Amino acid sequence: MPTLELVCPAGTPAALDAALEAGADTVYCGFRDETNARNFPGLNFSRPEMRDAARRVHAAGKDLLIAINTFPRAGNPGPWHKAVDDAVDAGADAIILADIGLLAYAAKTHPGQRLHLSVQAAASTPEAIRWYHACFGVRRVVLPRVLTLAEIAALNSEIPVETEVFAFGGMCVMAEGRCQLSTYVTGQSPNSHGVCSPASHVRYEERGSCMVSRLGDITVNIYGEGEPAGYPTLCKGRFAANGRTSYLFEDPISLNAAGQIPELMQAGVTALKIEGRQRGKAYVAKVVAEFRRAIDLAVQGQRPDPAALAAQAEGQRQTAGAYDRRWR
């Protein structure tokens, strides 16, 4: 019976322990700098912490992935090259990369190192994925959140590498690694600075009985009395177009593909990824445990119930996202 590798986020050593205890097969982390796409204050791993993380993960018989998935700054690739070198030294089982130049560096400098292609590379076709495989020996691709289940199944039959897909958590509605919405409003790029809708630019203002959430100069939402205010991520904001006010891009909602696990297995997917390196250990423990249970159920031929994680979803709302063709 096929199974799915459960790939879990750890933004702190405590979250890493929580993920391992809750049943992670693999944990992914990043260094404490702009080389990774969750460059939030107080998160991520120093070099000694990363070496220690590798020891703990390996002692548990599990794998450690290190994400170095932002795009190196022109004229200063040094920090990114060093991150790759240090990830190899720390004992990463695989390094998750997005930038073509950085992949070239890693493949040349560390020819034996296993490389995964980050979702930030937005490789959505067999041609693109085979190119990364041929050029850099990439062994696994994290698929962009744009493909349907049927498209993923078709893709898997045409590529020589493993696929990993997002199963739960925050959901980009734009093709990842190619979105400049946050840069347009804050001047900080998710793709080079590693942070989308940065907290430094977030403001909440009371206006009468309403609460206004802003990112930079942009009003992302206005909440009426009693309406819970969410984080002002631009693509989850309420805007007006054509005389209609709506969540034009996406509702405040979380991805939850627990209900699609049997189909994802059938589609030949290798690994399920939980988003959320910015989350606390309690969240990680809960989500990982539920997905451990869900995968184990699916292996026994049963269909998991996505409702178990409703409390962990943004706005307590969940979607199967692009896996369901109707989402488009």
Added chain:
Amino acid sequence: MTDCKLTLGPLLYHWPTERKLDFYRRIAAEAPVDTVVLGEVVCPKRTAGEEILPELIALLQAAGKEVVLGSLALVMQPRERHATADLLELDLPVEAGDGTALALLRGRPHHAGPLLPVANEGTLAMLAGQGLRRICFAGELPGSTVAVLAAEAARLGVEAEAFVFGRLPLAISARCYHARNHGLAKDGCQFVCGEDPDGLVVDTLDGMPFVAINGVQTQTHSYVDLVGDLAALRAMGIHRFRLSPQDLDMVAVARTVRATLDGQIDPEEAAERLQDLTPDTDHSNGFFHGLEGRVQVAGRSPGLVE
């Protein structure tokens, strides 16, 4: 400054066939652009009007323009993959819009469009080794990055181009926001994006213009306008500049930028002329100055010009 060239980028909007034909007839006859990029790069569903492609190619070439074919920015399904592969059969230079096209173009001379994530010299060198001959840098790159990339491009024998006018694409999605705004499914979209020939402006709840949507693409609300930064770009070694078609007098835009490059008008006058052509929409150059993309910084960029 006659060494400078102008590229008219691909039409990003869904215009009726007849209107498209009129637009390119006038470009061929009157616009001082050297190169025109043709082809649907935003939405693979927009197949209406593709039968006029040979006619457009012929009329632009007859007017002495170089014609380049642009490929889709997001490729997912087999028919989109085939459409991308078919572009290579037309014996014209192809500008890659995504990794699928890049993969197919490996080993033969090709161009790269501004939607590819080429952010540093390592990536540029890798692509140059595979046949990249011209690249339009992504419009969100700060001037400090553009300077490094332009120098590296010169070393590698790759022609560098900068996006200097038009609504800049900010994101691409599998989801169609035009269809969603109209309460329609993407599969039954009725091509409502065609109602907005310059994109549909999206406002904040406070009534401030935010972005423009164009089907599956999200763009800046403001027109990116680097006419005041042309000297800085030239000092970096960039001699080719891209204008992106908007629903306004693009011949006048091209003439204004051309006249600025030729030293016939100064950048201040050029900026006024461009703003006069687009009275209702702000202009921006914040990305180039390393700031919020939506802002407009007056004057030349300190530290960029010697």
